[in-house]
Amino acid sequence: MAGIVAYGAYIPWLRLERRLIAEAWGIPGVPGEIAVGNFDEDSITMAIEAGRDCILDDPVGVGGLYFASTSPPYAEKSCATTVASVLDLAQGSVTCDFGLSLSAGVSALVAAASAVDQGVAPSILVTAGECRLPETKTADEQTFGDGAGAVLVGNEDPIAEIEGVHTSYDEMVATWRLPGDRTVRDNSRFYTAKGYVPSLLAAFKGAAEAFGVAPGDIAKVVYPAPDFRAHGQVAKAMKLEPGQIQDALFAFVGGCGCAQPLMMLAGALEEAKPGDRILLAGAGDSFTVLLLEVTDRIADLPARRAIKGHIASKSMLPTYAKFLEYKEMLNTEEGESNSSMIQMWRDRRAVQPLYGKRCNSCETVYFPPRRLCPNCFAREDSEDVRLARKGTLFDFIDDNLYVSIEPPTTLTISDLDDGARIFMQMTDRGVGEVEIDMPVELTFRKIHDGGGFHNYFWKTRPVR
Amino acid sequence: MADLKDVAVIGVGATKFGENYDWGVDDMLTIAAFDAMDDAGIKPGQIEAGWIGIQYPFTGFSGATLSDAIKTYDIPITHTENYCVSGLDAFRNACLAVASEQFDMVIACGVEKITDQTGRGLPTSGFGHPVQMAGMTAPSAFGLAFPRHAKAFGTTKEHLAHVAVKNHFNGAVNPKAHFRREVTLEQVMKAPLISGPLGLLDCCPISDGSAAVIVTRADIAKKYRDDYVTIKGMGFATYTNLMMYDKNFDYLAWRPTVKAAEKAYAMAGITDPLNEVDLAECHDCFTITEILNVEDLGFCKKGEGGPAMAEGRFNIDGQVAVNPSGGLKCFGHPIGATGVRMVYEVTKQLQGRADGRQREGAKVGMAHNLGGLGGVVCGVVILTNQVR
Numbered sequence: 001m002a003g004i005v006a007y008g009a010y011i012p013w014l015r016l017e018r019r020l021i022a023e024a025w026g027i028p029g030v031p032g033e034i035a036v037g038n039f040d041e042d043s044i045t046m047a048i049e050a051g052r053d054c055i056l057d058d059p060v061g062v063g064g065l066y067f068a069s070t071s072p073p074y075a076e077k078s079c080a081t082t083v084a085s086v087l088d089l090a091q092g093s094v095t096c097d098f099g100l101s102l103s104a105g106v107s108a109l110v111a112a113a114s115a116v117d118q119g120v121a122p123s124i125l126v127t128a129g130e131c132r133l134p135e136t137k138t139a140d141e142q143t144f145g146d147g148a149g150a151v152l153v154g155n156e157d158p159i160a161e162i163e164g165v166h167t168s169y170d171e172m173v174a175t176w177r178l179p180g181d182r183t184v185r186d187n188s189r190f191y192t193a194k195g196y197v198p199s200l201l202a203a204f205k206g207a208a209e210a211f212g213v214a215p216g217d218i219a220k221v222v223y224p225a226p227d228f229r230a231h232g233q234v235a236k237a238m239k240l241e242p243g244q245i246q247d248a249l250f251a252f253v254g255g256c257g258c259a260q261p262l263m264m265l266a267g268a269l270e271e272a273k274p275g276d277r278i279l280l281a282g283a284g285d286s287f288t289v290l291l292l293e294v295t296d297r298i299a300d301l302p303a304r305r306a307i308k309g310h311i312a313s314k315s316m317l318p319t320y321a322k323f324l325e326y327k328e329m330l331n332t333e334e335g336e337s338n339s340s341m342i343q344m345w346r347d348r349r350a351v352q353p354l355y356g357k358r359c360n361s362c363e364t365v366y367f368p369p370r371r372l373c374p375n376c377f378a379r380e381d382s383e384d385v386r387l388a389r390k391g392t393l394f395d396f397i398d399d400n401l402y403v404s405i406e407p408p409t410t411l412t413i414s415d416l417d418d419g420a421r422i423f424m425q426m427t428d429r430g431v432g433e434v435e436i437d438m439p440v441e442l443t444f445r446k447i448h449d450g451g452g453f454h455n456y457f458w459k460t461r462p463v464r
Numbered sequence: 465m466a467d468l469k470d471v472a473v474i475g476v477g478a479t480k481f482g483e484n485y486d487w488g489v490d491d492m493l494t495i496a497a498f499d500a501m502d503d504a505g506i507k508p509g510q511i512e513a514g515w516i517g518i519q520y521p522f523t524g525f526s527g528a529t530l531s532d533a534i535k536t537y538d539i540p541i542t543h544t545e546n547y548c549v550s551g552l553d554a555f556r557n558a559c560l561a562v563a564s565e566q567f568d569m570v571i572a573c574g575v576e577k578i579t580d581q582t583g584r585g586l587p588t589s590g591f592g593h594p595v596q597m598a599g600m601t602a603p604s605a606f607g608l609a610f611p612r613h614a615k616a617f618g619t620t621k622e623h624l625a626h627v628a629v630k631n632h633f634n635g636a637v638n639p640k641a642h643f644r645r646e647v648t649l650e651q652v653m654k655a656p657l658i659s660g661p662l663g664l665l666d667c668c669p670i671s672d673g674s675a676a677v678i679v680t681r682a683d684i685a686k687k688y689r690d691d692y693v694t695i696k697g698m699g700f701a702t703y704t705n706l707m708m709y710d711k712n713f714d715y716l717a718w719r720p721t722v723k724a725a726e727k728a729y730a731m732a733g734i735t736d737p738l739n740e741v742d743l744a745e746c747h748d749c750f751t752i753t754e755i756l757n758v759e760d761l762g763f764c765k766k767g768e769g770g771p772a773m774a775e776g777r778f779n780i781d782g783q784v785a786v787n788p789s790g791g792l793k794c795f796g797h798p799i800g801a802t803g804v805r806m807v808y809e810v811t812k813q814l815q816g817r818a819d820g821r822q823r824e825g826a827k828v829g830m831a832h833n834l835g836g837l838g839g840v841v842c843g844v845v846i847l848t849n850q851v852r
Binding site for chain 2: 368399403419
């Protein structure tokens with residue numbers, strides 16, 4: 001069977017202390033923090049970040065893109081194609097969207113492995129991004145976190161082989177959202193007692209029998225949970241040693257829905273040794289267990305941010321009100337934004353994979369793409385070039401006039417490493433932290449909802 | 465055969481500028497245009513062609529905006545739109561028409577009804593690409609010059625404040641200004657920040673207004689008044705909407721100003737602007753803009769704009785009186801009206817009719833109008849009261 005070739009993850013820069021939520025409502029609090037997507041992030045942008053981390057911005061040879069989320073920004077319209085386009089995957093790539101269930105991330109992984117085995121594509125990048133909205137004043141609000149995970153599934157030089165897949169399903173209504181609901185409804189007590197714990201334990205038991213492995217053979221058991229307590233209940237019932245339990249990231253990130261197992265897998269793989277056997281489970285509606293065996297090639301995998309690199313890079317939200325505002329749970333002033341779906345389609349190569357031009361005559365790299373070189377005015381004599389994702393800040397200004405959830409809007413002019421000069425908003429920065437000549441990197445974000453659809457583009461940010 | 469230097473202004477008119485909630489576009493155009501016609505001593509029936517500067521669709525479309533306001537049916541009227549230079553470009557086209565001898569008597573006017581829209585600042589959401597240019601505002605487009613200018617030349621926020629103090633001092637005595645009060649350096653420095661170093665008092669206000677001028681040739685002008693003024697120099701230049709993507713652009717000078725001034729000075733035979741220009745209405749949409757303007761127009765060396773401002777070199781009695789009217793800082797910037805209002809002020813100054821704010825002995829005056837998100841387009845018009 002196909003294996004795992006690379007992994008990546010994304011945890012947003014902003015975090016909220018659970019204490020602030022509890023204090024706002026006067027209810028019992030839980031220690032720790034939750035990761036909060038910035039106001040310009042959604043499950044698409046976070047999946048893109050995780051995908052970039054996984055393939056290190058190099059789409060060559062990647063033959064497909066799967067996207068999983070229970071919180072996609074569109075009710076109808078593929079998100080996988082947006083991620084594929086931004087990552088600049090070839091037009092012939094296979095794309096598919098997975099959702100509706102907390103098991104969607106692992107289901108997408110299994111589907112990708114099957115598709116690779118069937119020769120549908122040589123490799124498929126599986127991404128899962130979540131920014132699930134909890135109801136306010138609930139335990140969920142202190143449990144849910146935002147984040148994304150990614151794995152590249154393929155046959156060539158896998159860092160972990162998929163040795164087996166075991167799956168079962170369990171029908172119950174315990175965690176759900178109706179069309180039109182913004183926030184998740186659940187009965188977590190009932191779900192944990194009669195759904196999650198027994199179903200996951202049964203799946204692990206069936207998998208162990210099917211794979212012929214004993215708990216002692218396993219280096220890490222990677223499984224998601226509705227909350228910290230339920231995660232511990234399963235570990236206890238399986239009599240796992242502390243060293244076998246993969247951190248579910250509840251302490252400082254929160255539960256990231258269907259992305260959680262892929263993020264945890266990234267966490268397991270960044271510490272794995274050749275020969276390690278890992279059990280990876282998806283849980284919720286369907287309960288799927290994979291047996292992975294880490295190969296020698298894991299030592300050759302280039303460095304990436306994954307979990308360790310992202311978790312340390314953070315900024316604390318000052319108030320619970322900011323969290324509500326970012327999640328659009330409050331009515332605050334909205335700016336006027338115009339867009340045209342036709343123009344956005346026409347300019348999709350410039351907007352999504354960020355293509356500029358390189359002049360064949362004077363070699364100037366420029367953006368936006370035009371028929372005449374802005375330097376030597378050469379006419380229609382240029383090559384399309386995917387622009388560098390890093391650069392140096394040439395100029396900036398903090399603007400308080402543009403209507404934004406988080407003013408000031410830092411406007412930047414940067415010189416990218418390939419020479420292109422580009423204007424963008426900056427995100428994930430502290431006011432006062434920005435200065436001319438500082439290094440910057442690019443991140444894909446939501447700009448506005450003009451025209452009644454999501455308008456995305458790149459922004460600069462200080463290097464994380 | 466006539467040329468541009470034979471073109472004369474014989475009448476100027478303007479409304480009070482400000483938050484003219486009680487007036488519509490029609491009201492303001494009627495007031496300004498009849499003010500100009502009364503000043504020239506002509507009737508609407510004598511006008512053979514018209515140009516009207518308007519930027520925003522919420523103000524008006526096409527030449528009929530003017531024909532409805534002053535009932536000049538059956539003549540050609542053209543709407544000019546060229547960012548903040550829309551008004552001065554209306555004047556340029558009027559001048560060219562008269563110089564060509566196609567028409568003898570024409571009107572150039574401008575109007576903008578900014579307060580009819582409810583956004584913050586000037587609406588810019590329709591300018592440029594939906595996502596690539598998103599976030600850009602007028603103060604930021606110009607304010608981006610500050611960090612580069614400060615890095616290169618040591619320009620400070622206090623230098624910027626001197627521009628506001630000077631222009632408020634001048635505008636305080638101008639009956640048609642929106643703001644008629646002096647401000648202190650401390651008030652400017654402490655005002656709430658709008659963009660980067662630009663505080664509220666570094667930015668021109670949101671104002672309505674209209675201005676109009678009557679243009680003819682000098683030989684005809686003599687029949688109407690002795691103190692008409694004539695064109696001495698004129699230059700316009702356009703750069704790019706995409707300067708923020710252009711590696712050849714350094715944010716240290718507004719390129720269209722440099723180019724437009726070169727052309728205007730060449731036509732006027734001016735080689736030493738500091739000593740040959742008495743006053744300049746120059747485009748102070750934001751204080752940083754005026755710092756670059758005085759350098760770009762050759763009133764001081766590149767990089768010296770800030771210190772020169774602090775030294776008072778551009779006060780009403782300085783080497784060049786810059787914005788004797790109070791400028792955009794006190795009049796606001798009803799886009800289409802601004803360039804025409806500049807011609808109104810320069811004409812009044814050259815006629816010795818600028819009560820309370822008169823630059824003594826003024827012989828040569830300039831209107832400098834800069835527009836776009838940053839310096840995209842510029843017009844420089846030099847007028848004189850000296851017979852050719």
